[in-house]
Amino acid sequence: MRAAIRRKKTALAAAVTERTLEVDFQNEGAFADRLPDNACMHKWMAAACERNTEVVVRFVDAKEGRELNNTYRHKDYATNVLTFDYSRTPIVTADLVICVPVLEREAAEQNKTFEEHLAHLLVHGILHAHGYDHLAEDEAEIMEARETEIMLKLGFANPYSDRIGMVHD
Template identity: 65%
Template sequence: MSLPELSLSLQFADPRHRALLPRHKVARWIRSALELPGEITVRIVDAEEGQRLNGEFRSKDYATNVLTFDYSHEPVVMADLVICAEVVAREAAEEQRDIVAHYAHMLVHGTLHAQGYDHEEEDEAECMEARESEIMLALGFADPYAQA
């Protein structure tokens, strides 16, 4: 099965993890979660920008791991994924997970949000988490929801 087409813009406002996120890997991780062709911008930010965006768009005064701004679900998925480098690094350390695997998970998670997946209700969360686990395992990573 071939993966959907992807137009990817990869931006590093916070360059500290640039070496961990080569373009070809980021594209592969996103494409694995896409169900339709996509135009996705990924922006890696510091905690200050992450907190500002989370406050401005979600009224939450802290930086979060990934923010998804989805503009179109079909016929082309169009979205911006904003990932906070400091939060991803902290979570990976706290959960004793590989930081590259955590970045991959955040990209898969954000890409699913860009297509309308959500986790506000329990049944939605179970569906989304099952899809994330399936994708991550197919990519060769551990299940992000399995207990370490």
């Protein structure tokens, strides 16, 4: 009897902690020769979700990346990832923009694989959508610790082990 109750509680706990992630990938066809399959990218982002999440991930070239960064952040260069977070409750909704040429350049500079750096940028963007930030040193420590925890759980190295070429600007 106790074992049955224990199993029921375990099943209930699992159901309560299960989170959903709905992803719409845009423009991945333009970079199909480099990007992993959508299921793989979904798995990486799901690992960072703390609440039910709906996200659009758009892959862009340097021109579009620069235009978006200039329009929304008033910085005249393409950056690796932009997060546009719209709501955090009851569902996290956001758009992520990944600039593939910047991702490629940074991966080479940091001696990382394309997939490893992409996984990190997707995790980084999802955490931003969930309210994490790195503007202040204490915020950065919390966010980077969470990113590291997730990346290690996914089987990747600590993205901040060398502190070269930070993921954010």
